[in-house]
Amino acid sequence: RAIWNENIPIIETGLTIGDRPVGISIVTPPISTLINVDIRVHPKRAPSLDDLVADGWMIKETADFLRRLAMSKHGFAIVGEIEAGKTTLLNALLPLLPNPAHTILVERSGELRPPAEMKRLMAQWGWEDQLPVTFGEQIGAALAAQPACLILDEVRADEPETIAPLLDQDNLPRQIWAVRGVPDAKRLQSAMGMLARRAAIGQGERLVHALYDRLPFVITVARIQERLRVFSIAEWQSRVDSDYPDYVMLRRYQDGAARATDAAPARWIE
Numbered sequence: 001r002a003i004w005n006e007n008i009p010i011i012e013t014g015l016t017i018g019d020r021p022v023g024i025s026i027v028t029p030p031i032s033t034l035i036n037v038d039i040r041v042h043p044k045r046a047p048s049l050d051d052l053v054a055d056g057w058m059i060k061e062t063a064d065f066l067r068r069l070a071m072s073k074h075g076f077a078i079v080g081e082i083e084a085g086k087t088t089l090l091n092a093l094l095p096l097l098p099n100p101a102h103t104i105l106v107e108r109s110g111e112l113r114p115p116a117e118m119k120r121l122m123a124q125w126g127w128e129d130q131l132p133v134t135f136g137e138q139i140g141a142a143l144a145a146q147p148a149c150l151i152l153d154e155v156r157a158d159e160p161e162t163i164a165p166l167l168d169q170d171n172l173p174r175q176i177w178a179v180r181g182v183p184d185a186k187r188l189q190s191a192m193g194m195l196a197r198r199a200a201i202g203q204g205e206r207l208v209h210a211l212y213d214r215l216p217f218v219i220t221v222a223r224i225q226e227r228l229r230v231f232s233i234a235e236w237q238s239r240v241d242s243d244y245p246d247y248v249m250l251r252r253y254q255d256g257a258a259r260a261t262d263a264a265p266a267r268w269i270e
Contacts, residue, residue, distance in 0.1 A: 016110075021041075022039065022111075046091035046094075047091070047092055048092055049066060049067060049092045049093070052089070052092055056229075057089075058229070058257060059257045059259070061260065062230055062258050062259075066089075066093065066233075068269045070096040071097070072268075072269050074267055074269070075177075075214050075215045075217070076176055076215055076217035077155075077176075077179050077192075077219070078176075078179065078220075078221065079180075079183060079188060079219070079220045079221070080180075081223075082180065083223065084183075084222050085223075085228035085229075086153075087178065088228065089230070090112065090176070090178055091112055093176075094113075094114045094118070095115055097149060097176075099148040100114075100115045100117040101117040103117075103147055103149040104120075104121060105120045105151045105153065106135065106152050107153045108122070108154060112153055119145075122138065123138055134162075135162055136159065136161065139163075140165060143166075143172070148173055148174065149173050149175075150166070150173045150174070152175070152178065154178040154180055155179045155180070156180050157180070160195050160196075161198075161199060162199075163199050164199040164200040166214065167196060167199060167200075167210040167211055168210065172214065179195075183222045183231040183232065185234070185249070188220065188247075192211060192218075193208050193211075196208040196210070196211040205243075212236040215236075216235055216267060217233065217234070217236075217267075218232075218233070218236075219232070219233050220233075222253075229257070230253075230257075230258045231258060232258055233249075233251040235247075235248050236248075237266040238266070248266075249261050
């Protein structure tokens with residue numbers, strides 16, 4: 001249950017209706033000129049990667065790459081706009097992650113359906129005599145538990161301070177983020193850098209470089225011709241002539257699907 005407050009322009013919550021997770025997002029002034037309500041109803045059973053291939057989300061080669069990435073040690077971000085399929089893709093990858101008993105999910109609206117061994121922490125809205133628990137506070141609780149892997153659903157640009165502990169500490173777990181953003185490569189690079197800079201003002205570029213290290217791979221999803229698709233897979237790859245890595249496209253949407261480019265991953269993925 002969430003109680004609307006004019007001082008809280010964005011509300012994200014969820015419920016279950018007949019075994020189907022439902023996410024609800026409400027955006028009010030001054031963030032928007034009108035009250036906007038978005039309702040996301042998920043199927044009873046979360047689709048697998050094979051299901052997504054059959055449904056036209058991606059070709060088999062892309063699914064194979066994502067399967068190997070999920071089973072690796074590397075962090076990654078899934079980036080897309082509202083209703084672009086971030087949660088759907090993340091749900092398909094959850095069963096493939098190693099160490100499920102040592103994995104913690106921090107969620108805003110409870111739309112994920114992880115394996116039973118994974119621990120879930122959700123932001124809680126205050127009501128009656130129940131105190132609120134913020135998304136950032138649940139991230140802190142998750143880090144205190146020292147998991148092997150930490151999953152966030154989802155990171156928003158209006159709360160950059162919530163990610164500061166995920167970038168400025170040592171010995172952090174593997175991280176997987178669902179991030180609300182656009183799939184366009186140039187705008188995405190700028191937005192991710194700005195998110196890290198705003199996470200802790202005065203840290204210079206240190207947190208930006210930490211973000212590249214924590215989330216070396218970026219998967220984007222998009223709605224194209226009313227169908228959900230994997231749009232691209234990229235990697236932050238180091239350069240010898242610059243302090244900043246290149247955003248290298250490994251798979252790019254063309255001819256109706258995200259297909260391999262000539263670039264190869266710089267990091268080993270079995």
